[in-house]
Amino acid sequence: MPSSRGVSVFPLSLVLAATAGLALGLGAFAFDYAKGSSYLGNDPRTCANCHVMEGHYAGWLAGTHHAVATCNDCHTPAAFVPKYWVKATNGYHHSMAFTMGGYPDAIKARPESAKVVEDNCRRCHAAVVEDIAHGGDVSCVRCHRNVGHIR
């Protein structure tokens, strides 16, 4: 029995280890090749990694908020956990869209993303806007469209 056990089980665990190692190795390489770690930081150039955002990045470079705010300051919440939750969900949507294709050329913020932006406007400009009651669905960027990156 031990011999038969030794023969039948040992190669299987070896195969398992090899496959898992291969998958992990490939995954690690893909993560590095796709500049995966950059997504954990705050560098705006990261957002232009996937070409779709090149126009937005260029727009931000020329925009008025360029000196005071990066992509994350507007597009992710300030607190650590919500920030990385939004990064993860956005990352999922973006990579699905870019890999599978079929997204519109002029991309538009999802309602959740628009809310994040709105909250950030109000957070940074609290002193200015705290007494303003626009009411309804009026958002800051409806009128102040070109402060970020849209020309």
Next chain:
Amino acid sequence: MPAETQPTKNRALLIALVAGVFALVAVGVAMLLVNISEKKSEARFSYVRVVEVGEDDTDPAKWGKNWPREFDDYKRTAERTSTKYGGAIGTAEGEMAPQKAERDPWLKRVFAGYLFAVDYRDRRGHAFMLKDQEITKRNVPGEGKQSGNCLHCHGSIMPLYRKLGKEAAPQGSPAEQLQAGLAKVAEMGYWDAHKALEDMGGGKAHPVSCVDCHDPASMEVRVSRPGFIAGIQKLAAGSAEVPHLPSIDRWRKGDRSKPYDPNLDSTRQERRAYVCGQCHVEYFCGKGMTLLFPWAEGLKVENAEHLYDNLQVKGQRFKDWVHAETGFEVLKAQHPEFEVWSQGIHARSGVTCADCHMPYKREGAQKYSDHWVRSPLLQPNRACATCHPLTDDELKARVLAIQDRHFALLTRAGNAAVAMIDAIVAVRKPYDERNLAAATAKAKETLAKQDAFQKLPKEDQDKKMGAEVKANLLASWREVIAKTPALQELENLQRAAQWRLDFVAAENSMGFHAPQELARILGESIDLSREAEVKATRLAVGTAASAAAVPATQRR
């Protein structure tokens, strides 16, 4: 024994399953890796040059080997597309586009006596530009009425211009030779020029092709057409305001030692309008006249009109044709998209033709201009939403609101023109009736001298006789006009009213390119038509009163 084998089997199965899952993960990761790698290389290399292309390569298929994406788009211009107001709506595959007069019946009256009353169809894609010209009834081979000039825009004709230019002006610069070639082709009939072009292209002539808009060496967008080059140089040399073309302002402030060069002096963004303006313009090109873009005084409707009114052809004021019903000399507008765009807010904001009609699109990581040139309404997200962040439905609704209003005003202007023609015909009628007997006698006398006429079948004889009588009546009517200032005033009113109406109707955007400017022009057209109608009605009353003095037997 069985108790011993069972767990071993189960464990082996589990291990195999886990290994399988990891293997699938590895496959997925590898696929993603390849995808990322492909997109990275796509972003780095926009094209691979596998064949060399040159100035004489008018066949787009050859260019398509280097630029397959653009070529695929270009081929799709053969597909039927339509919007509410344009694009051969409802035609089946292989069917001709509908006659414009089916929608706008007033066109037949406005173009009476001109070939546009015979055949004037809706537009189709670039792929059809040469074919539609070859088969239009306006261009009957036997009659040879059209000039070689038509190929300036309908064919990929540059090699022919260069060849004829070299022969005509061997010592000239390439630019001079180009203009000489243009003049040479102007002397040829359409079908002779067509044949010459076919011979140069190895038995085939192509419609607009890559080489007409792109430098084969650098792929830079560039102007090739001599008509446009001469026209834009005159515009630059003049003093008309062109706030939408800043490079012309810069050139004007310079030393002006060399004429404005649309390829060297302009910005790339301006050239994205110039390449389209090579053909989508108003022009005049009678047989034997060199093709000319009437821009010396500016791009507005009255600038071209003023130029035409002061243009002498064989000692006579320039005209496109004589209106069959009123006998007045009138003008025909072509398709002044470049001029109308120039008057619109998009031009003023630096938005050019290509931005909306060839918007950028993505294929993987590759961003490039859509070469399936078509209505922006068919892809509002790419064409409009990059600047106007709204939904497709909202964008379409906004454009359609402009087009619906424009169409209503256009129809009013067309109806006003018909009312004007009716009123003028009423003025002319008594003169024709008085001259009918003399005109018929003269026609009989003229035709009797022609042996060929006697050999014709009776039906054709009647046709010819009818045409001759008509011509005689027109000749006497023109004599009356020559000595009657009130009729000359009417003639000028019809000319101005129709010029404005047609300038707008022939423009392809149903008002969108410059809504306010086009509404202004239509407003003027309606005003001029109604003024002519009132004046003609008063004149007709006067003529009837004087006719009343004639014995009743001579009246109908």
